[in-house]
Amino acid sequence: MDDELTRIQQSLKTQLSAISSLKDLDALEIDILGRKGSVNLLFSKLKDEQPEQVREYGEKINSLKNHILQEISLKKHQLLESSEKSSWVDTTLPGNAPKPGSLHIVTQTIEDIRDIFSRLGFIHMSYPEVEWEYYAFDALNMPKSHPARDDFETFFVETPEHPTYGKMLLTPHTSSGQVREMLRVKTPPIRMTNISRTYRPNWDATHVPMFHQFEGLCIDKGINISHLKGAIEYFVQEFFGKECKIRLRPYDFLFTEPSFEVDIYTGSKNIGRAGWLELGGAGMVHPNVLKEGNIDSSIYTGWAFGFGIERIAMMRGGITIPDMRIMYSGDVRFLTQF
Amino acid sequence: MLLTFLDTDASPEEIQEYVSLGGPNVETIEKVSNDYVYDVEVTSNRIDAASALGFAMECAAILPRYNKKAHLVNNPLDNSAVNASHQAKDVFSLDIKLADDSLAQRIMAVVFSNITISSEQTDMGRQLELCGERSINTIVDLSNYLRILLGHPVHMFDFDKISGQKMIIRSSKEDEVITTLDGKEIKLPGNDIVVEDEDGNLIDLAGIMGGKNSEITQDTHTIVFFVPTFNGTHIRKTSMKTGQRTNAVAYFEKNVDPHRAGAVFTYGSTLIEKLGGLVASDIVDIFPHQKSSHNVEVSVEYVNTLCSMHLTNDEMSELIEPLGFKAISSSSSDITFSIPSYRALDVTNQSDIAEEVARIYGYHNIENNMHTGLVISQPQDIKDLFQTQKQIRAYCSSIGFNEQYNYSMISKDLIEKCDGNVGDYLKLENSISEEIEYLRTSLVPSLVKNVADNIGRASSFNFFECARIYSKQENALPLEREHVGFISTNDYFYLKGIVENTLELLHVGNYSFLPCQEITYLAEGIQAKIMVGTTEIGYIGTLRTSIALAHDIPFQVSVAELYLKDLIDVILPIQPYSTPHTFARIKRDITYQSDKDHMYGDLKLKAFSTSKLLLSFDVISIYQDKVSVRMEFGYADKNITESEALVEFEKIKALV
Numbered sequence: 001m002d003d004e005l006t007r008i009q010q011s012l013k014t015q016l017s018a019i020s021s022l023k024d025l026d027a028l029e030i031d032i033l034g035r036k037g038s039v040n041l042l043f044s045k046l047k048d049e050q051p052e053q054v055r056e057y058g059e060k061i062n063s064l065k066n067h068i069l070q071e072i073s074l075k076k077h078q079l080l081e082s083s084e085k086s087s088w089v090d091t092t093l094p095g096n097a098p099k100p101g102s103l104h105i106v107t108q109t110i111e112d113i114r115d116i117f118s119r120l121g122f123i124h125m126s127y128p129e130v131e132w133e134y135y136a137f138d139a140l141n142m143p144k145s146h147p148a149r150d151d152f153e154t155f156f157v158e159t160p161e162h163p164t165y166g167k168m169l170l171t172p173h174t175s176s177g178q179v180r181e182m183l184r185v186k187t188p189p190i191r192m193t194n195i196s197r198t199y200r201p202n203w204d205a206t207h208v209p210m211f212h213q214f215e216g217l218c219i220d221k222g223i224n225i226s227h228l229k230g231a232i233e234y235f236v237q238e239f240f241g242k243e244c245k246i247r248l249r250p251y252d253f254l255f256t257e258p259s260f261e262v263d264i265y266t267g268s269k270n271i272g273r274a275g276w277l278e279l280g281g282a283g284m285v286h287p288n289v290l291k292e293g294n295i296d297s298s299i300y301t302g303w304a305f306g307f308g309i310e311r312i313a314m315m316r317g318g319i320t321i322p323d324m325r326i327m328y329s330g331d332v333r334f335l336t337q338f
Numbered sequence: 339m340l341l342t343f344l345d346t347d348a349s350p351e352e353i354q355e356y357v358s359l360g361g362p363n364v365e366t367i368e369k370v371s372n373d374y375v376y377d378v379e380v381t382s383n384r385i386d387a388a389s390a391l392g393f394a395m396e397c398a399a400i401l402p403r404y405n406k407k408a409h410l411v412n413n414p415l416d417n418s419a420v421n422a423s424h425q426a427k428d429v430f431s432l433d434i435k436l437a438d439d440s441l442a443q444r445i446m447a448v449v450f451s452n453i454t455i456s457s458e459q460t461d462m463g464r465q466l467e468l469c470g471e472r473s474i475n476t477i478v479d480l481s482n483y484l485r486i487l488l489g490h491p492v493h494m495f496d497f498d499k500i501s502g503q504k505m506i507i508r509s510s511k512e513d514e515v516i517t518t519l520d521g522k523e524i525k526l527p528g529n530d531i532v533v534e535d536e537d538g539n540l541i542d543l544a545g546i547m548g549g550k551n552s553e554i555t556q557d558t559h560t561i562v563f564f565v566p567t568f569n570g571t572h573i574r575k576t577s578m579k580t581g582q583r584t585n586a587v588a589y590f591e592k593n594v595d596p597h598r599a600g601a602v603f604t605y606g607s608t609l610i611e612k613l614g615g616l617v618a619s620d621i622v623d624i625f626p627h628q629k630s631s632h633n634v635e636v637s638v639e640y641v642n643t644l645c646s647m648h649l650t651n652d653e654m655s656e657l658i659e660p661l662g663f664k665a666i667s668s669s670s671s672d673i674t675f676s677i678p679s680y681r682a683l684d685v686t687n688q689s690d691i692a693e694e695v696a697r698i699y700g701y702h703n704i705e706n707n708m709h710t711g712l713v714i715s716q717p718q719d720i721k722d723l724f725q726t727q728k729q730i731r732a733y734c735s736s737i738g739f740n741e742q743y744n745y746s747m748i749s750k751d752l753i754e755k756c757d758g759n760v761g762d763y764l765k766l767e768n769s770i771s772e773e774i775e776y777l778r779t780s781l782v783p784s785l786v787k788n789v790a791d792n793i794g795r796a797s798s799f800n801f802f803e804c805a806r807i808y809s810k811q812e813n814a815l816p817l818e819r820e821h822v823g824f825i826s827t828n829d830y831f832y833l834k835g836i837v838e839n840t841l842e843l844l845h846v847g848n849y850s851f852l853p854c855q856e857i858t859y860l861a862e863g864i865q866a867k868i869m870v871g872t873t874e875i876g877y878i879g880t881l882r883t884s885i886a887l888a889h890d891i892p893f894q895v896s897v898a899e900l901y902l903k904d905l906i907d908v909i910l911p912i913q914p915y916s917t918p919h920t921f922a923r924i925k926r927d928i929t930y931q932s933d934k935d936h937m938y939g940d941l942k943l944k945a946f947s948t949s950k951l952l953l954s955f956d957v958i959s960i961y962q963d964k965v966s967v968r969m970e971f972g973y974a975d976k977n978i979t980e981s982e983a984l985v986e987f988e989k990i991k992a993l994v
Contacts, residue, residue: 099738100738102735104741106743121709122714124720125716129818130808130815131815155768155769156767157765158765158766158767159764170766199746201768203770203771209745209774210746225701225704226704227709247702249359249360250360250381250697252383257687257689258693258696258697287689301643328745330787331791331792332796335742336740
């Protein structure tokens, strides 16, 4: 028995050094440690030994078995490592996983805007794109003679006029949601953002007939111009960066009084006018509009703003798109850039 | 021009910067020799500021806020008494009739004789050219100069060319013709304001352009200096219908102030007299409805609260006094302002006054605050919609789909190429292009066009779009439904996999695919409705080859469309969770012949209802029409035995 044990142990070394593949190693393992292998053979020969030596030899065989397992494991590691070391791969070749698609730049912009305003307690709402004249104009203090109601400023739908609400049209601005929201909520506070498709009959390098606007509306007791400034500045700094500043200039919208144009300064003096770029329009909600929304203007006041989405998306990306029409052209070379 | 009325130490750059912050926006300033040309954007409600005088008033109010000296000087409004001093010896009678009060608010006119027309360049002519207008001759230049200086269009007629020395201002009939100064012969739409002489000649297309027949030429010696204030709505309509848009139109359509016409008349007359003109008729002033000025009462607290300021009544009045607002009574709590005639239409209530005060005070002086208040909740259906769209977008964009945004309107051509009928669609009355005439009732046609348009730019396409479709409704706005459309140049099963993964991610309840044949633009044998119970939540299929070819798409495309509202309704509120099994499972495979009586969807349903121990029924391979399925059997609470598994296996084998 002792001789057997020694023979197995010594030949192990030689056998292992002759092995150069995992396959051969596995074969050796089976040879020695398998059901019909050399070690098991020793166990079966135990019964031929003297009773008082069975235990001793049993332990020796087990100890040999563990030794062999260890050696084989070591050899396996060696083989694996050296195969790794000896095989060469050009690790700079392109990767091979499925490529991602893309989200449209407008989607990304909308998501970010929603996040920013939800931090201020605004809910994001949704309204009809195909609207009545009443909500798009009359309710917003824009009388029938106003130029915006001309054929060439708004798309009208070919359908009979409504006796109360007027003609059916594609909304030219997200402000058509203002009075709808007032009527829905009934009692302020109202804090809503509405980002939606809007439509105007213009199609050239700087205009597309369908675009997106983003409306903000905040109505409550004690709301004043300082709140409008505060909210817009917060948005601008979150969206464009902390160095950004805003300023308000006088303007004229029929549904707000006072009305403003909002400019932003992004930090570079080389764009726009001495660094100031137009962002969009804003103002304090006109008392007549509050009235249409059944809100008492002697108790509640509000602010509203409207900005173009495509514009701010491009401003943020520092992207100059020479021809706007590519936005909705479906061109995959445009889409994959975002 | 500006310095005629403004005394200031501000530089042009300072004027541009400061006035733009509180008043009309000075877009550019250009230095030309010793002159500065200001390009000012004036909003429609402030036609009173669209002149050197109006702009000077803004300067006088705003510049001092930046510690600059600025006062109004030589204000013509201080002297609007109608007066012309140099009388001619020979006087004519000038007969002007206003046929209808509604056509004009005021007509002023007078005859000047002793006029010599010269086309030598005058200073006025030079200034006009700097302002981008043509210098024509002394008298015509003077009329244009007055418009820019004082903001009121005026006209000069050659008096000798007016038959009977008579001018009738009336409404035109349809198809009357006039030849204007630019030589154009215009056929009138009717209801336009025209001026006619005694012989019925149209000598002026009022508010738009004078007639060629009464033009000022080199030989003119006697003129009618005409200062009208026409009804803006009429002028605008005629301008739009005839396509004639002139500077005069831009002013009249915004309702210039008739009360200011007097000052314009006096100032203009003085200029003509300087050129040697002599007054040769009585002054005509037809002013049927003079309005007395109105007042606006303002609460000091209201203005301060709205604008977040802390001004006293005196401070408020002082700020806006240079604009022409006079405080006729004032206390610490209230002020009553008299509104100047040229702001009468624009300033009618407290908030208008608040705007005046705040803009002169300076918006940059107002602090920034954040609102506080109750938390607002978003309606659940909108919350669900945005959440679902976000999840769909996240998955589809990461798995290789590009998101499309297509126009909500498509062309008749596209509808018909996709086997649709325009009668089902809402149509635009005044679209600017055939491409965008009909409001979509499905997202698929646009996606097909996306693939067609992109041929050659890549070897395969996977697009999706989240957008609304518009369903006609009788006597109501259309039903706007949110859909998700998919298109892929990979095969039906690829797209089906994407759709299935999407539904899984959204935790849509047990969905199934119901083969159908009725979708006409899809291949007859490759289309299915997506169902959850009896609710249809969408469909999927392969585009019919003839339709793909009609779009010049040289390969097969698969499409799918999901109806978000129906889909959201069947999303499981609680995601089902099952503890992973720790007990043994036995696997058995089975292969069957795929045909119309042996469809995977049906077999799977039947298998699960036949065997209570079935855990999964998944396809492992498909070879020609032979489908191999692997089944797993097991108990949740104990080990299954080989013989029990065999029993279950036999049950299912019987189905197949």
